[in-house]
Amino acid sequence: xxxxxxxxxxxxxxxxxxxxxxxxxxxxxxxxxxxxxxxxxxxxxxxxxxxxxxxxxxxxxxxxxxxxxxxxxxxxxxxxxxxxxxxxxxxxxxxxxxxxxxxxxxxxxxxxx
Amino acid sequence: xxxxxxxxxxxxxxxxxxxxxxxxxxxxxxxxxxxxxxxxxxxxxxxxxxxxxxxxxxxxxxxxxxxxxxxxxxxxxxxxxxxxxxxxxxxxxxxxxxxxxxxxxxxxxxxxx
Numbered sequence: 325x326x327x328x329x330x331x332x333x334x335x336x337x338x339x340x341x342x343x344x345x346x347x348x349x350x351x352x353x354x355x356x357x358x359x360x361x362x363x364x365x366x367x368x369x370x371x372x373x374x375x376x377x378x379x380x381x382x383x384x385x386x387x388x389x390x391x392x393x394x395x396x397x398x399x400x401x402x403x404x405x406x407x408x409x410x411x412x413x414x415x416x417x418x419x420x421x422x423x424x425x426x427x428x429x430x431x432x433x434x435x436x437x
Numbered sequence: 438x439x440x441x442x443x444x445x446x447x448x449x450x451x452x453x454x455x456x457x458x459x460x461x462x463x464x465x466x467x468x469x470x471x472x473x474x475x476x477x478x479x480x481x482x483x484x485x486x487x488x489x490x491x492x493x494x495x496x497x498x499x500x501x502x503x504x505x506x507x508x509x510x511x512x513x514x515x516x517x518x519x520x521x522x523x524x525x526x527x528x529x530x531x532x533x534x535x536x537x538x539x540x541x542x543x544x545x546x547x548x549x550x
Contacts (some may be wrong), residue, residue: 364542
């Protein structure tokens with residue numbers, strides 16, 4: 325398995341609270357991604373990073389922010405969680421050498437009550 | 438914009454029978470194509486990929502997919518399925534030279550004993 329960990333693996337929170345999910349890699353890959361997975365939608369890209377402090381929006385970025393201060397860590401923050409953000413969140417990493425190929429973490433199941 | 442269509446959300450099939458999971462994409466430029474598999478409560482794993490060259494690509498566990506440019510398809514096939522193939526399968530596309538993936542909505546394959 326690629327060295328990707330996500331924390332926490334499960335979280336239950338209440339509407340309006342801030343939430344931060346962490347993705348940590350040991351592969352030194354340049355690219356990191358955050359996706360959400362919902363039934364009937366597959367995986368949709370939230371934000372991605374192409375280097376330290378370099379990030380960009382994906383398809384469903386509203387309500388989310390990200391930060392990458394180190395190569396190995398990519399944080400996803402929900403500033404004020406809503407029930408529509410209940411989902412499974414996956415982090416992925418990718419390198420320039422493996423064209424467009426991404427390796428996925430185990431996921432974080434987030435429930436917003 | 439790129440999009441991926443997986444017409445079948447669920448495919449039940451008996452053990453040792455053949456299976457085909459369909460994937461069509463829309464893009465006006467060259468693409469890379471991928472199939473990922475997700476076993477229950479796990480992240481996604483790359484099953485196979487088409488980047489260039491031979492239009493028929495194979496995985497180590499007996500799956501194969503054929504890139505058909507004229508039909509804009511990348512269907513996944515296996516001549517004889519096993520119980521252990523029960524999983525959700527995602528087709529994905531990226532533009533050549535880009536690192537972002539666009540996923541289909543997934544097909545849940547259930548192998549019946």
